[in-house]
Each structure stands twice: as C-alpha cells, then as structure tokens.
Amino acid sequence: xQNEAHNPSSAERRRLYRRLLAFxxxxxxxxxxxxxxxxxxxxxxxxxxxxxxxxVASFRSGTSHAATQPATSNTPTPQPSTPxxPTPQPSTPxxxxxxxxxxxxxxLASHGLHVSIRNADNTITWQGLVIVMxxxxxxxxxxxxxxxxxxxxxxxxxxxxxxxxRDSLFSTLQRQSLKFYGRIDIGELISRCVNDTASVxxxxxxxxxxxxxxxxxxIAVLLWAAKYSIENGIGRFVLAIAVFLPLCVxxxxxxxxxxxxxxxxxxxxxxxxxxxxxxxxxxxxVVKAFNTEAKEESRFKALDNDYFRAVVKTFRAxxxxxxxxxxxxxxxxMAFVVACFILKIDLIKIAMVATAIYLSYRPLKEIAQISAWxxxxxxxxxxxxxxxxxDTSLPEPAKPVPKKDFTDRIVFDxxxxxxxxxxxxxxxxxxxxxxxxxxxxxxxxTGSGKSTYANLLARFYDxxxxxxxxxxxxxxxxxxxxxRSLIGVVTQDTILxxxxxxxxxxYGTEGASMDAVVDAAKMANAHEFIVAHPDGYDRVxxxxxxxxxxxxxxxxALARAILRNPPILILDEATSALxxxxxxxxxxxxxxxMASRTTLxxxxxxxxxxxxxxxxxxxxxxxxxRGTHDQLYAxxxxxxxxxxxxxxx
Numbered sequence: 001x002q003n004e005a006h007n008p009s010s011a012e013r014r015r016l017y018r019r020l021l022a023f024x025x026x027x028x029x030x031x032x033x034x035x036x037x038x039x040x041x042x043x044x045x046x047x048x049x050x051x052x053x054x055x056v057a058s059f060r061s062g063t064s065h066a067a068t069q070p071a072t073s074n075t076p077t078p079q080p081s082t083p084x085x086p087t088p089q090p091s092t093p094x095x096x097x098x099x100x101x102x103x104x105x106x107x108l109a110s111h112g113l114h115v116s117i118r119n120a121d122n123t124i125t126w127q128g129l130v131i132v133m134x135x136x137x138x139x140x141x142x143x144x145x146x147x148x149x150x151x152x153x154x155x156x157x158x159x160x161x162x163x164x165x166r167d168s169l170f171s172t173l174q175r176q177s178l179k180f181y182g183r184i185d186i187g188e189l190i191s192r193c194v195n196d197t198a199s200v201x202x203x204x205x206x207x208x209x210x211x212x213x214x215x216x217x218x219i220a221v222l223l224w225a226a227k228y229s230i231e232n233g234i235g236r237f238v239l240a241i242a243v244f245l246p247l248c249v250x251x252x253x254x255x256x257x258x259x260x261x262x263x264x265x266x267x268x269x270x271x272x273x274x275x276x277x278x279x280x281x282x283x284x285x286v287v288k289a290f291n292t293e294a295k296e297e298s299r300f301k302a303l304d305n306d307y308f309r310a311v312v313k314t315f316r317a318x319x320x321x322x323x324x325x326x327x328x329x330x331x332x333x334m335a336f337v338v339a340c341f342i343l344k345i346d347l348i349k350i351a352m353v354a355t356a357i358y359l360s361y362r363p364l365k366e367i368a369q370i371s372a373w374x375x376x377x378x379x380x381x382x383x384x385x386x387x388x389x390x391d392t393s394l395p396e397p398a399k400p401v402p403k404k405d406f407t408d409r410i411v412f413d414x415x416x417x418x419x420x421x422x423x424x425x426x427x428x429x430x431x432x433x434x435x436x437x438x439x440x441x442x443x444x445x446t447g448s449g450k451s452t453y454a455n456l457l458a459r460f461y462d463x464x465x466x467x468x469x470x471x472x473x474x475x476x477x478x479x480x481x482x483x484r485s486l487i488g489v490v491t492q493d494t495i496l497x498x499x500x501x502x503x504x505x506x507y508g509t510e511g512a513s514m515d516a517v518v519d520a521a522k523m524a525n526a527h528e529f530i531v532a533h534p535d536g537y538d539r540v541x542x543x544x545x546x547x548x549x550x551x552x553x554x555x556x557a558l559a560r561a562i563l564r565n566p567p568i569l570i571l572d573e574a575t576s577a578l579x580x581x582x583x584x585x586x587x588x589x590x591x592x593x594m595a596s597r598t599t600l601x602x603x604x605x606x607x608x609x610x611x612x613x614x615x616x617x618x619x620x621x622x623x624x625x626r627g628t629h630d631q632l633y634a635x636x637x638x639x640x641x642x643x644x645x646x647x648x649x
Contacts, residue, residue, distance in 0.1 A: 013378040020204070020381060023161045034153030035212045041146035042216035044139060046224045151209040158204035165384065166197045172388050178460045179419060180392040187275025192387060195270050196380040203377030207370045214363035214370070266310035267379055272303050314376075394462055400479035406486050406567040406598065408471045410434040410457065415466035417452060417621075425464070426452050428621045432614070436567075439599045441609035443642065444618035450602045453618070454570045457600060458487055488561035492573040492604075494553040496545030501530055502537035504545075505559045512563055524559035525589040526552070558589055569593060571601040606643050615639065 024031050170193070280287060280296055287296055410433065417427040426449045434440045442450040455461050456468055459475045467474045475483060496504050505520055506512040517537065521527040529552055533539050545553040561569060571590065587608060603609040610629045617625035617632065617639045625637050632639035 012382070013374070016378055016381040016385060017374070019385060020161070020165070020200075023164050024157060026164075027157045027160055030153050031157050034150050034157065034209070037146045037149040037153065038209070038213035039216045041143055041150055042213055042220045044143040044146075045217055046220040047139065147213070150213050154209035154212050158208045159201070161204055162197060162201040165200065166193070169193055169197065169384060169387060172390070175393040176390065177392040177394055178455065180390070182419070185271075185275050187278035188271040189387075190278060191267075191271035191274040192383055195274070196267060196383050199267065199380040200377050200384065203373045203380075207373045210363075210366040211370050214366040217363040218367075266307060266314055267383060269303070269307035269310050273300070273307050276300050276303050394459065394480070395476070396480065397477045400482070401473050401477050403470065403473060403478045403482045403486070406436060406471065408436055410568070410598070410600075411469045411472075412453075412456075413467045413469060415456060415463045415468060417456060417461060417464050426621045427456065427463075429466070430621075430623055431466075432616060432623065432626065434598060434600060435613075436598050437596075438613040439594060439601060439609070439611070440614045440616065441601045441603050441612040442616050442618055443603050443606060443609065443639065445642075448618045449621035450618050451572055452621070454489075454572050454600060454602055457568075458489060458570060459483055485564075486566055487568045487570060488564050488566035489570045490554070490557050490561050490572065494545060494550075494557040496541045496548070496553055496556060498541065498543045500538050500540055501556060504541055504556055505537075505563055507560055509560075509563050516563060517559075520559040520563035521556075523562050523589065523592055524555045526555035526559050529555075555589060558593065562593055567597055569597045569599045571599060573602050573604045606639075606646055617642075 173189070173193075276299065280300070287293060412430045412432050415427055415430040416425050418425045430453065432440070442453055444450055452461070456463060457475075459468075459480065462476060467476075469475065470478065470483070470486070497507065501521075502514065502517050505517045509516075514537070518527065521530055521537075530537055530539070539547075541548055541553075541556070545556070548556070590608075601609055601612065606629075609615060612629065615625075615627060615629060615632055616623050617637075619638065625632055625635070625639050627635070633643060
C-alpha cells in the first residue's frame with residue numbers, strides 16, 4: 001500500500017472526487033432529479049423577489065398617486081394626448097404590476113375563468129384576494145416540496161454511494177494476499193474501513209444536497225438583483241458590489257488548507273487509537289496476566305489525547321470560517337451604505353438589492369461548510385483509494401484448468417520462496433512428493449519454515465522459483481475456488497467466529513444439513529462436549545472461540561474440515577497446544593480423518609507422526625533429512641536429537 005504521508009493537492013482532490021463521482025453512475029436518474037429539484041427550489045426566490053418588488057413599488061406609486069388626487073368622485077377623465085402634449089413618461093411600477101395582472105386575467109380567461117383582480121380604483125377584488133391567498137401558499141408549498149425532494153434524492157444517492165464504496169473496500173481487502181495482511185496493522189485497517197468511510201459518508205450525504213441547491217439560490221438572487229439594478233439605473237454600482245462580494249470566500253480558501261491538513265492528521269491519529277484498542281482487546285489475557293492495565297490505560301490516553309488535539313485544530317478552523325465571512329460581508333455592507341449616501345441613491349431601491357444580497361448569505365455560508373467538508377473528505381478519500389488501488393492478490397490464470405478431484409500426487413519441484421524480493425528465502429530448493437493417500441510430516445524447530453510449506457500447498461503464496469503441482473498441474477494454472485475445494489486446513493491457532501457451534505462447523509460448506517454437521521462433530525470427537533451444554537449446537541463460541549477451551553476449538557475446527565470432505569488435508573501443529581487427554585481425543589479424530597485422505601502434517605510433537613509415510617526435517621527453510629521414523633532415528637541426526645529432547649522433557 002502506498003505511502004499517504006502527503007496531503008492531497010488541488011489537482012489530486014479533483015481527481016479523487018471525480019473517482020467518487022463515478023460511483024454515482026448507477027443512480028444518475030435520481031441524482032438528476034435531486035439537482036433539478038434544487039434548481040426549481042432556488043428558482044422560487046427569483047419569482048418571490050420579482051413579484052414582491054412590483055407589489056411594494058405599486059404600493060408606493062399608488063400612495064403618491066392618491067395623495068396628489070382631489071378627494072372627489074368627479075375626477076376629470078384624462079384626455080388623449082395631442083401632438084403638443086408633453087412626452088409620455090416611462091411606465092411606472094404600477095403599470096408593470098397592472099400588465100402582470102392583465103396576463104393573469106387572460107390566462108384564467110383562456111381556461112374559462114373570467115375574473116377581475118383589481119377594481120377601477122386600483123383596489124383588489126375579492127376574486128383577486130382569493131387568487132393571491134392561493135398563489136402564496138402554493139408557491140411556498142412548491143418550494144417546500146422541491147427542497148424536500150432535493151434533500152431526499154441527494155442524501156439517498158450519497159448514502160448509496162458510500163455503501164458501494166464500503167462494499168468495494170471490503171471486497172478489495174478480501175482479495176488481498178496473506179503478504180498484505182502480514183505487513184498491515186489490522187487496527188489501522190479497521191479505522192480506514194469505519195472512520196474514513198464515515199467521514200466520506202458525511203461529506204456525500206450531508207453536503208451534496210446543499211451543493212446541488214445553494215449555488216442555484218445564489219445565482220437566482222444575483223440574477224434578480226442584476227435585473228432590478230438595470231431597470232432602476234444602478235447597474236454599475238451593483239456590479240461594483242458584485243466584484244467585491246467574492247472577497248467573502250477568502251476565509252474559505254485560507255482556512256480550508258488548515259482543515260485539510262489537520263483532518264489528515266486526525267484520521268491518522270484515530271487509526272492509532274483503534275489499533276491500540278484492537279491490540280489490547282485481542283491480547284487482554286496477556287495484559288491481565290502481567291498486570292499492565294494501568295500502563296495500557298496510560299498509552300491509550302496519550303494516543304487519544306493526540307487525536308483530540310488534531311480534532312480541535314480541525315474544527316477551530318471550520319468554526320472561524322463563518323465569522324470571518326460575516327466580517328467581510330459587514331465591511332462590504334458598510335461601504336455599500338456610505339456609497340449610497342455619497343451618490344444620493346434612492347434608499348428604497350438599495351433596500352431591495354440589499355435584501356436580496358443578504359438572503360444570499362445563507363447559501364454562501366453553506367458553501368463555506370461544503371468547502372470545509374470537501375477538504376475533510378479529500379483526506380479520507382485518499383486513504384480509502386490507496387487501499388482500493390492496492391492489489392496483492394495472487395494472479396488468476398487466464399484460462400484456468402478445471403480441477404474437481406485429486407487422483408495421483410502432489411509434487412514440490414525445487415520450490416524456493418521469499419516474502420520480498422530483497423528478503424531472505426524461507427523455503428529453499430524444496431523437492432519432494434506426496435502420493436495420494438499418504439501422510440507426509442514436516443518437523444523442525446520453531447521458525448524453521450514448516451508453515452510456509454503448507455501455505456504454498458494451499459496457494460496462500462506463490463513460489464519465488466520452482467513449482468507446486470497437483471496431478472501434474474501447476475497450482476497457478478488451477479482456478480483458486482477449485483483448488484481450495486480440494487484442500488482442508490486445520491491450524492494450531494484455531495479461528496472460530498462469534499456464531500453458534502453449528503454455524504462454525506458448517507462454515508464454508510453451503511447447504512450443509514444439521515445431520516451432516518452432527519456426523520462431522522462425532523467424527524471429530526466433539527459431539528459429546530457440544531451436547532453436554534444446555535444450548536448444544538446453538539451455543540455461541542464467542543469472539544475467536546473465547547468461550548471454548550483449546551481442545552474444544554480444535555475439535556470444532558477439525559469437524560469443519562471433515563464436513564467439507566476435502567481429499568487433501570493440511571494439519572498445522574493441530575495438537576501442539578493441548579493437554580495429553582485432549583490431544584488423544586483430537587489425535588483419534590485426526591486418525592479417522594486421515595484414513596481416506598492425503599495429509600501434509602506439521603508436527604510439533606513427534607509422537608504424532610511416527611507412522612508417517614515420509615518425514616521431512618526442516619531447518620531454516622531447507623530439507624536437511626528425509627525418511628521414515630525408524631530410518632531417521634537410526635541415522636542419529638537432527639531428527640533423533642529432536643526426539644530425544646522431547647523424551648527427556
């Protein structure tokens with residue numbers, strides 16, 4: 001996995017979000033609907049301002065007009081203009097409103113509704129009042145519906161995208177090789193899968209709706225302000241204000257870099273916290289055995305405090321964004337008022353524009369929050385995509401050879417293996433055969449490389465040189481599912497899942513019946529202790545089988561391998577950690593299983609492999625001795641020394 005020590009640049013942030021956008025393709029119709037709803041919701045602001053302006057202007061015009069007319073009922077009728085009459089004045093705001101009213105009346109008439117909205121004296125009719133009372137709630141309801149639809153669609157898409165991202169992350173991790181898990185910290189991996197995706201989920205689910213609406217609200221308000229300014233002869237002045245308005249985004253640009261940097265550090269530090277917790281909980285027996293609870297608490301608090309400081313520095317920068325934006329807007333507003341006073345611009349005209357610009361503050365503030373969270377999300381996305389871009393999986397053959405059974409032999413043909421190109425070889429020039437139905441045992445001191453031989457047979461790794469063949473076919477040419485179906489593995493460190501005993505035995509065997517589970521348990525000498533518990537096969541094993549003894553876990557693992565019924569069995573020191581009585585129970589079960597299977601056994605207790613067809617003595621990855629028990633013991637070499645040491649112990 002690549003090094004993620006650097007913070008993503010602007011170009012890399014765009015690349016990361018383009019990759020994230022690709023996850024929205026399955027939901028593009030819902031995404032388009034959400035964006036359209038946001039645009040329509042924002043567009044209502046333009047309609048509201050445009051009509052409110054005409055109504056206010058009409059009220060002012062009507063008031064002035066009424067004040068200058070005699071209060072009599074026989075007001076002279078205006079005469080038609082003559083060539084010597086004064087030039088007609090531009091249409092008043094009242095004329096604009098009257099034109100809109102006439103359009104509404106014509107529209108209603110086209111649908112068979114002949115109503116008058118205004119009386120001859122410019123007062124509203126009862127029909128006009130009904131229309132107004134209906135239009136205002138309908139406009140508000142329309143705005144509410146489109147806003148809700150915008151939020152629902154965008155948050156739904158956001159949640160679905162993050163779900164798919166998390167699924168892809170888990171699938172990628174499932175495909176990684178054991179080499180990957182050998183060098184990665186599991187706690188950090190869990191943190192990336194949980195905390196980093198949670199950060200992205202907030203970015204996508206909570207900010208995408210605002211991102212699809214807020215810019216259009218700003219555009220709607222500015223378009224109306226531009227239209228109003230041009231109509232009222234203050235276009236240049238408002239244009240100057242619009243030039244200076246973008247200054248309010250400076251805090252976003254300045255503090256956004258700090259948010260990005262400290263978000264990166266906070267994600268790294270929470271991964272240390274999770275890693276510490278994972279190690280502590282996994283090794284809790286050791287912690288309690290050595291009475292180091294206080295030391296562990298101290299270490300955890302130090303890591304947690306480092307994370308706390310990073311979080312504080314992150315939200316400190318986020319919190320400062322809004323106040324600094326408000327300060328910039330306040331300065332621009334004061335300059336706006338002073339300029340109006342100097343230029344003697346009608347305050348009512350300015351008030352309408354100022355109100356519109358003020359209402360654009362909320363979406364501007366939302367965009368500031370979006371920017372902060374986008375900085376957070378970029379840091380998390382970089383860590384997530386670094387895993388998605390990691391591929392340590394073993395290569396699948398382009399044309400795999402179908403292999404559903406095992407008929408002849410396994411051959412290690414001069415196999416060597418190293419975990420890295422510049423690392424030491426842990427298997428060196430291994431050459432031996434395992435005929436069908438035979439038992440081949442690997443013995444040697446701890447760390448000699450015995451388990452690596454077994455891992456090469458199971459194809460958890462591929463040889464650095466040489467080949468492992470099954471019936472003459474290189475394992476690399478066999479489809480992995482076919483190969484794994486032919487091999488069962490029982491290891492010393494038995495892994496059970498936090499599920500029932502029955503589910504653990506049936507794990508990996510689809511459609512296994514309860515009768516088959518019980519038969520496998522009986523063959524593994526596990527049935528008696530299982531039914532002795534009140535819950536029987538429904539008893540929960542606990543995390544990693546914590547509620548069971550070592551021998552019970554081993555027998556359940558053996559039952560799991562028996563139920564799968566593989567022709568090849570790998571036993572990796574399956575009895576080394578057991579007491580004598582339990583070992584005998586497990587060994588009897590193993591003997592039953594091996595009777596009809598080909599077995600590669602890694603033995604710690606040499607008494608368990610005395611009857612092996614072939615014993616290979618391993619030292620530092622090399623096969624230093626080979627033969628039967630009697631042959632090797634009689635030779636007086638390393639194998640005899642190992643036997644004598646165990647007998648003496």
